[in-house]
Amino acid sequence: MVDYFQERGFNTVEDADRSREEELERHIMRLMADFNLFDEMGMPNQLAPPASPEIVNNLPEEKIQETNCGKCDICLKEYEKDETVKIIPCKHKFHSECIIAWLTKTNSCPLCRHELPTSDPIYEQYRKEKKRQKEREIDIENLHNSMFS
Amino acid sequence: MANIAAQRIKREFKEVIKSEEVAKCAIKVELVNDNYTELKGEIAGPPDTPYEGGNFILEIKVPETYPFNPPKVRFITKIWHPNISSVTGAICLDILKDQWAAAMTLRTVLLSLQALLSAAEPDDPQDAVVAKQFKENAEMFHLTACHWTNIYAGGPSVNKDFDDKIKKLVEMGVDEHEARVALSSYNWDMERATEQLFS
Numbered sequence: 381m382v383d384y385f386q387e388r389g390f391n392t393v394e395d396a397d398r399s400r401e402e403e404l405e406r407h408i409m410r411l412m413a414d415f416n417l418f419d420e421m422g423m424p425n426q427l428a429p430p431a432s433p434e435i436v437n438n439l440p441e442e443k444i445q446e447t448n449c450g451k452c453d454i455c456l457k458e459y460e461k462d463e464t465v466k467i468i469p470c471k472h473k474f475h476s477e478c479i480i481a482w483l484t485k486t487n488s489c490p491l492c493r494h495e496l497p498t499s500d501p502i503y504e505q506y507r508k509e510k511k512r513q514k515e516r517e518i519d520i521e522n523l524h525n526s527m528f529s
Numbered sequence: 530m531a532n533i534a535a536q537r538i539k540r541e542f543k544e545v546i547k548s549e550e551v552a553k554c555a556i557k558v559e560l561v562n563d564n565y566t567e568l569k570g571e572i573a574g575p576p577d578t579p580y581e582g583g584n585f586i587l588e589i590k591v592p593e594t595y596p597f598n599p600p601k602v603r604f605i606t607k608i609w610h611p612n613i614s615s616v617t618g619a620i621c622l623d624i625l626k627d628q629w630a631a632a633m634t635l636r637t638v639l640l641s642l643q644a645l646l647s648a649a650e651p652d653d654p655q656d657a658v659v660a661k662q663f664k665e666n667a668e669m670f671h672l673t674a675c676h677w678t679n680i681y682a683g684g685p686s687v688n689k690d691f692d693d694k695i696k697k698l699v700e701m702g703v704d705e706h707e708a709r710v711a712l713s714s715y716n717w718d719m720e721r722a723t724e725q726l727f728s
């Protein structure tokens with residue numbers, strides 16, 4: 381929360397004013413959150429960007445052979461004979477129109493959150509960074525385990 | 530309302546109503562209008578929490594783009610919780626924002642909210658005042674949350690001391706709810722609450 385103000389240069393307050401400033405900040409943040417202003421400003425609470433159109437277009441398809449073989453978890457309708465479903469890399473399948481509508485909004489499987497590549501360079505950078513961080517944590521843990529066990 | 534959203538809600542509606550969890554976990558959904566755009570949710574306060582014995586009403590607004598966008602949910606019943614605004618009932622919960630997924634349902638939302646009542650996340654607060662109390666004075670937080678559950682949600686635990694303090698402020702002409710908010714925000718310190726109310 382504080383970062384938002386720091387980024388915008390709101391941090392040049394004398395120490396004496398500091399607690400007053402923080403109090404005010406808290407009130408502003410509370411008001412913004414209460415009236416869902418963050419949502420409207422497209423601030424932190426956003427879904428990840430859409431899956432890359434190329435990937436979506438090339439998802440493998442399947443024709444439903446018989447009814448009673450399960451339901452689509454997006455629209456909750458039972459699959460019917462001759463409907464087309466798309467299979468995404470995590471092997472989950474959904475009606476073509478249902479999954480396309482979702483993936484043009486955000487890049488993850490509605491069931492297991494497996495992420496598909498996006499065409500947003502900033503998000504891809506962020507995702508790489510996150511992955512690297514995780515790998516580093518695992519490395520450190522392995523190191524720790526090898527030293528102390 | 531877009532057809533897909535209404536149809537989806539209709540299907541879910543049956544699911545929630547049929548589900549055994551309705552009885553077990555005490556979650557409920559009711560229609561508010563005929564076109565499925567607005568619903569009324571209800572969750573029971575989970576056991577072993579300050580919300581136990583309380584019944585909490587939720588406003589659920591279904592966007593035209595549902596289930597591709599999450600429903601808009603807020604507490605109608607006033608509640609003292611770090612992730613729920615004590616003023617507007619607005620909720621800070623990831624699945625209602627960036628962690629929403631199209632396979633989630635009203636049932637998942639209600640169960641997640643019930644889980645939020647059991648396990649607050651004070652580091653991602655909606656209500657900074659409540660979150661601060663939760664972190665710095667757990668005992669006071671517990672008593673205050675129990676009191677709010679008693680007054681607004683029909684919970685069982687009456688707090689004579691708190692009720693008396695509010696009564697005193699009401700006799701001085703303060704609105705009852707405002708008195709409760711001020712006292713709750715200042716750890717039931719009469720002097721500081723009075724100072725804030727009359728400043």
Ligand SMILES: [Zn+2]
Nearest residue numbers: 452455475478
């Ligand atoms: Zn579908």
Ligand SMILES: [Zn+2]
Nearest residue numbers: 470472489492
């Ligand atoms: Zn999946």
